Amino acid sequence: MPESSNSPPKSNSKKMRRQEAEALILSAAEKVFSEAGFGGATMQLIADVAGLPKANLHYYFPTKESLYRQVVQKIFLDWLKAADVFDHADGPAEGIGAYIDAKMEISRRHPEGSKVWASEVMHGAPVIQDYLETTLKEWTDGRIAVIERWIAEGRMDAIDPRHLLYMLWATTQHYADFGHQIATLNGSTELTDAQWQEAKENIKRIISRGIGARD
Amino acid sequence: MPESSNSPPKSNSKKMRRQEAEALILSAAEKVFSEAGFGGATMQLIADVAGLPKANLHYYFPTKESLYRQVVQKIFLDWLKAADVFDHADGPAEGIGAYIDAKMEISRRHPEGSKVWASEVMHGAPVIQDYLETTLKEWTDGRIAVIERWIAEGRMDAIDPRHLLYMLWATTQHYADFGHQIATLNGSTELTDAQWQEAKENIKRIISRGIGARD
DNA sequence: GTCTATACACTGATAGAC
DNA sequence: GTCTATCAGTGTATAGAC
Numbered sequence: 001m002p003e004s005s006n007s008p009p010k011s012n013s014k015k016m017r018r019q020e021a022e023a024l025i026l027s028a029a030e031k032v033f034s035e036a037g038f039g040g041a042t043m044q045l046i047a048d049v050a051g052l053p054k055a056n057l058h059y060y061f062p063t064k065e066s067l068y069r070q071v072v073q074k075i076f077l078d079w080l081k082a083a084d085v086f087d088h089a090d091g092p093a094e095g096i097g098a099y100i101d102a103k104m105e106i107s108r109r110h111p112e113g114s115k116v117w118a119s120e121v122m123h124g125a126p127v128i129q130d131y132l133e134t135t136l137k138e139w140t141d142g143r144i145a146v147i148e149r150w151i152a153e154g155r156m157d158a159i160d161p162r163h164l165l166y167m168l169w170a171t172t173q174h175y176a177d178f179g180h181q182i183a184t185l186n187g188s189t190e191l192t193d194a195q196w197q198e199a200k201e202n203i204k205r206i207i208s209r210g211i212g213a214r215d
Numbered sequence: 216m217p218e219s220s221n222s223p224p225k226s227n228s229k230k231m232r233r234q235e236a237e238a239l240i241l242s243a244a245e246k247v248f249s250e251a252g253f254g255g256a257t258m259q260l261i262a263d264v265a266g267l268p269k270a271n272l273h274y275y276f277p278t279k280e281s282l283y284r285q286v287v288q289k290i291f292l293d294w295l296k297a298a299d300v301f302d303h304a305d306g307p308a309e310g311i312g313a314y315i316d317a318k319m320e321i322s323r324r325h326p327e328g329s330k331v332w333a334s335e336v337m338h339g340a341p342v343i344q345d346y347l348e349t350t351l352k353e354w355t356d357g358r359i360a361v362i363e364r365w366i367a368e369g370r371m372d373a374i375d376p377r378h379l380l381y382m383l384w385a386t387t388q389h390y391a392d393f394g395h396q397i398a399t400l401n402g403s404t405e406l407t408d409a410q411w412q413e414a415k416e417n418i419k420r421i422i423s424r425g426i427g428a429r430d
Numbered sequence: 431g432t433c434t435a436t437a438c439a440c441t442g443a444t445a446g447a448c
Numbered sequence: 449g450t451c452t453a454t455c456a457g458t459g460t461a462t463a464g465a466c
Contacts, residue, residue: 017449035338040254043442053451058443115337121396122330123250132399140400163417166397167386174385181336182381184347185355202378210425232431258460268433273461 034112075113091215107176114176157212249327290328306430322391329391372427
């Protein structure tokens with residue numbers, strides 16, 4: 001056995017260290033990109049947050065843009081996965097309610113990702129334009145079909161599904177993207193558990209009644 | 216009359232030129248800041264868009280940050296002024312409906328301003344934190360009082376005014392801040408007049424019914 | 431007031447020792 | 449694989465001619 005390239009322990013260990021390093025860098029990058037934007041973020045600052053020398057970042061991610069691209073991709077996939085609750089529901093109040101809960105939980109637990117996504121889209125989606133045109137468009141069309149079925153079945157009013165989805169995205173992501181403004185208006189304090197609960201309940205109630213959900 | 220500092224024509228002419236130049240620069244800066252973010256924007260690019268040499272920008276605005284500050288301030292004031300329709304209304308459906316119309320019109324006509332504002336808040340409002348704590352807080356408290364009066368008068372359901380306002384801001388500004396995503400999902404075409412009208416009607420209908428407006 | 435030329439700092443990226 | 453030292457390029461800001 002002259003070949004050692006397949007020896008499991010060493011290979012695994014190497015892969016592990018690489019994955020750990022990449023995850024560490026991606027996490028630091030998400031934080032810095034969300035706070036400073038792509039242009040305002042520096043590789044030096046990301047390296048400092050990750051606790052690594054700057055050159056290591058360029059070893060794992062050749063350019064600043066490639067690092068940013070992976071950050072945005074990771075956010076997009078997490079976000080899509082969490083959105084699947086939409087399908088496992090009988091009617092609009094249940095499905096949309098679960099979707100609001102899921103998205104509000106993301107806004108609360110991972111506001112950085114939401115901000116990076118918002119910033120990317122606001123600047124014309126230079127990096128993830130293809131995702132918008134393919135994956136996001138397909139997901140959206142699928143959800144529109146579900147909503148149209150609910151309408152056809154008389155389970156909710158005849159609301160334009162597209163504008164309903166935009167309202168759901170806007171309202172839930174607002175609590176992440178504009179979290180600083182909300183906290184300031186809240187007496188410069190982060191929302192409490194109870195206030196997050198109130199926010200969810202208010203949104204679900206307004207939208208559920210607003211679309212005439214009857215499930 | 217040895218003093219000529221008060222001579223109206225010359226003084227006016229000078230002031231006019233200064234105001235014109237400042238307005239030109241502010242307009243170019245708003246555009247560039249909204250497309251590239253504060254960190255991504257360069258004084259050179261703003262100068263090119265304005266059609267002026269770079270040094271002229273520093274003559275009218277000493278630093279990049281001072282220029283950015285004035286852009287954000289201008290947006291904030293325009294936005295506050297347009298929000299006053301809230302008060303000249305008898306009930307929630309009329310007042311909130313007019314507010315939605317006004318904010319959607321801003322999103323449509325001045326999406327750049329909305330994006331700059333969003334970016335500023337997302338990055339922790341480093342420049343306009345004091346506005347959030349004073350002017351915006353006062354405006355918000357005033358509108359909360361109006362909504363609470365409507366609730367007390369039985370003109371709408373007992374919705375938390377704060378979360379209702381956040382929903383209004385989120386939904387209307389989404390059409391500016393995420394306009395690129397919406398256009399992409401619209402077949403890579405900007406929304407037509409009719410689609411903007413549909414958006415407004417859908418939002419007003421969902422929210423008006425969602426809060427049980429009875430005016 | 432306006433513009434050209436330039437100073438000075440910083441950034442992304444890399445070379446090369448370990 | 450990891451890190452120090454460094455380069456080339458670009459950014460803000462200013463000095464000084466006009």
